[in-house]
Amino acid sequence: MSDSPRSLPAGWLAVSVFSSRGLKVGIFAFVSLSLVCFAAFYNPTVFRRPVSPSSYSPWNINSTQLAGENENLTQNHTPAAFSKTSLTKPSNLKIVAVIFYGRPDRVEILDCYLKRNLAVNGGWVDEVYWAPNTKSQDDLDWLDKLVPTSSQYKKLPIDTQKEGYARIWDNAITEPDTLYIKIDDDIVYIDDNAIPKMVSLKLEQDHSFVVSANVVNGAPLSYHHFRTGAIRPYLPEMIKPNSTDDGNVTSVQTPPWRASQLPSWEGPSDFEFPLGVGTSPYPNHRWLPLRDGNRSSIYRTPIQHAPCSPWGETYGKWSLAAQQHFSFFESLEKNETDVYDFARSGIWDMGFERISINFIAIWGRDVIDHLPLNDDEAMLTKSIPRQLSRPVLVATGALASHYSFTSQVNDLRETDILSRYRAYANELICPGTLF
Ligand SMILES: *[C@@H]1O[C@H](CO)[C@@H](O)[C@H](O)[C@H]1NC(C)=O
Ligand SMILES: *[C@@H]1O[C@H](CO)[C@@H](O)[C@H](O)[C@H]1NC(C)=O
Ligand SMILES: *[C@@H]1O[C@H](CO)[C@@H](O)[C@H](O)[C@H]1NC(C)=O
Ligand SMILES: *[C@@H]1O[C@H](CO)[C@@H](O)[C@H](O)[C@H]1NC(C)=O
Numbered sequence: 164m165s166d167s168p169r170s171l172p173a174g175w176l177a178v179s180v181f182s183s184r185g186l187k188v189g190i191f192a193f194v195s196l197s198l199v200c201f202a203a204f205y206n207p208t209v210f211r212r213p214v215s216p217s218s219y220s221p222w223n224i225n226s227t228q229l230a231g232e233n234e235n236l237t238q239n240h241t242p243a244a245f246s247k248t249s250l251t252k253p254s255n256l257k258i259v260a261v262i263f264y265g266r267p268d269r270v271e272i273l274d275c276y277l278k279r280n281l282a283v284n285g286g287w288v289d290e291v292y293w294a295p296n297t298k299s300q301d302d303l304d305w306l307d308k309l310v311p312t313s314s315q316y317k318k319l320p321i322d323t324q325k326e327g328y329a330r331i332w333d334n335a336i337t338e339p340d341t342l343y344i345k346i347d348d349d350i351v352y353i354d355d356n357a358i359p360k361m362v363s364l365k366l367e368q369d370h371s372f373v374v375s376a377n378v379v380n381g382a383p384l385s386y387h388h389f390r391t392g393a394i395r396p397y398l399p400e401m402i403k404p405n406s407t408d409d410g411n412v413t414s415v416q417t418p419p420w421r422a423s424q425l426p427s428w429e430g431p432s433d434f435e436f437p438l439g440v441g442t443s444p445y446p447n448h449r450w451l452p453l454r455d456g457n458r459s460s461i462y463r464t465p466i467q468h469a470p471c472s473p474w475g476e477t478y479g480k481w482s483l484a485a486q487q488h489f490s491f492f493e494s495l496e497k498n499e500t501d502v503y504d505f506a507r508s509g510i511w512d513m514g515f516e517r518i519s520i521n522f523i524a525i526w527g528r529d530v531i532d533h534l535p536l537n538d539d540e541a542m543l544t545k546s547i548p549r550q551l552s553r554p555v556l557v558a559t560g561a562l563a564s565h566y567s568f569t570s571q572v573n574d575l576r577e578t579d580i581l582s583r584y585r586a587y588a589n590e591l592i593c594p595g596t597l598f
């Protein structure tokens with residue numbers, strides 16, 4: 164029941180991206196398709212992610228490599244210490260993260276990353292404002308327990324009886340010269356460099372209206388991740404494994420997150436997983452890597468259906484998200500998340516093309532000048548940028564992961580993905596605090 168905040172229109176969760184606005188969005192998207200696919204480049208090196216030493220290529224892996232050599236990489240990480248970047252936070256800049264809160268099972272993971280990113284812990288975020296976006300009393304009570312856990316956390320007084328994201332923006336954004344980072348409550352991974360890179364890009368290229376993080380399972384970013392080779396071939400485990408062998412992996416409450424511990428996918432060579440909803444094979448199932456070394460394997464997995472213009476029929480389907488998340492765990496384990504940086508310069512210009520606003524940076528004044536934001540996503544990424552000739556820029560080295568769009572969530576909850584993110588955070592971000 165706390166699954167999605169139904170008390171408000173769905174635009175914030177981008178459900179609207181995939182539904183009724185089809186015609187208007189469709190025409191615009193078609194006209195400017197080439198803009199997003201061939202957007203302009205800039206070239207400051209600071210926004211790029213460093214290149215991984217093993218320079219991953221999806222077409223030359225084999226199962227020996229996958230299973231063996233990377234198994235202990237993460238033991239070298241220092242848990243919970245925010246890793247310093249070469250970037251320096253400007254003095255006198257106030258950065259506030261704003262979370263539209265609704266779902267404790269995801270927020271307990273986000274909480275780890277937020278605390279790690281606090282300025283008091285070496286990060287760049289001065290304060291976190293929690294904007295309640297749910298009518299569930301249990302979930303509101305949960306928030307009341309969370310807020311006192313940090314003196315940098317603050318709950319915004321919002322009348323939950325009233326409807327509309329516009330009202331939340333009205334209440335959350337009050338200081339013109341504060342840089343706000345709006346983060347969806349189901350962002351389940353934030354790279355240490357993400358916020359410093361977003362903020363630095365926003366300051367350096369302040370003709371931009373919004374700077375977005377580079378979001379796994381973000382629209383339309385999945386397309387770029389697929390076409391530049393970041394996403395690896397995975398398919399769902401269709402038959403529940405026997406509990407006597409590796410069945411333990413799926414039955415424990417917090418499965419290990421490392422992809423190297425997954426068995427290889429096995430099945431008929433002409434198998435294709437359907438794209439629809441309600442197709443999950445069984446509760447708490449896993450997705451498994453295809454380790455056949457066949458360069459064509461990626462084209463029999465769901466991600467092949469990621470379109471450049473994300474408002475089409477297949478976009479947002481849960482299977483694309485499931486594949487992206489399992490593939491992302493493999494990149495995390497191998498310390499090769501730089502494969503997601505799809506722009507040579509570290510900057511991708513969206514022009515005036517729509518992008519989901521799961522994780523964005525914007526000046527308080529740029530919000531305040533345009534209230535009320537009745538259709539926040541369309542206004543912040545399309546209409547206002549076009550009117551002002553101030554584009555949305557994606558900081559492609561600023562990596563984060565978005566669990567689920569509303570259209571994906573029922574099936575995704577039939578996977579063990581959320582427990583994998585919880586296991587990752589519990590091991591490396593906030594050790595021993597999640598169960
Ligand atoms: C991961 O890769 C980065 C560069 O891509 C490097 O600086 C870092 O030391 C690596 N970490 C581990 C644990 O190998
Ligand atoms: C797979 O990779 C390993 C380690 O790099 C190598 O020893 C092995 O020969 C490779 N196997 C094949 C079939 O290419
Ligand atoms: C991985 O770590 C385990 C436990 O620390 C150790 O026994 C094993 O030898 C390590 N494997 C490699 C390949 O280093
Ligand atoms: C699971 O158990 C059944 C019945 O005991 C057996 O026929 C089947 O081969 C087993 N499957 C695997 C993957 O071990």
Ligand SMILES: *[C@@H]1O[C@H](CO)[C@@H](O)[C@H](O)[C@H]1NC(C)=O
Binds near residue numbers: 407408409411
């Ligand atoms: C499965 O889990 C049980 C209980 O946690 C454990 O005793 C058993 O050794 C596990 N089996 C395997 C194959 O890991």
Ligand SMILES: *[C@@H]1O[C@H](CO)[C@@H](O)[C@H](O)[C@H]1NC(C)=O
Binds near residue numbers: 457458459460463
């Ligand atoms: C590789 O996969 C493609 C598509 O699944 C298939 O048609 C082809 O026969 C495979 N090649 C090999 C060498 O197995």
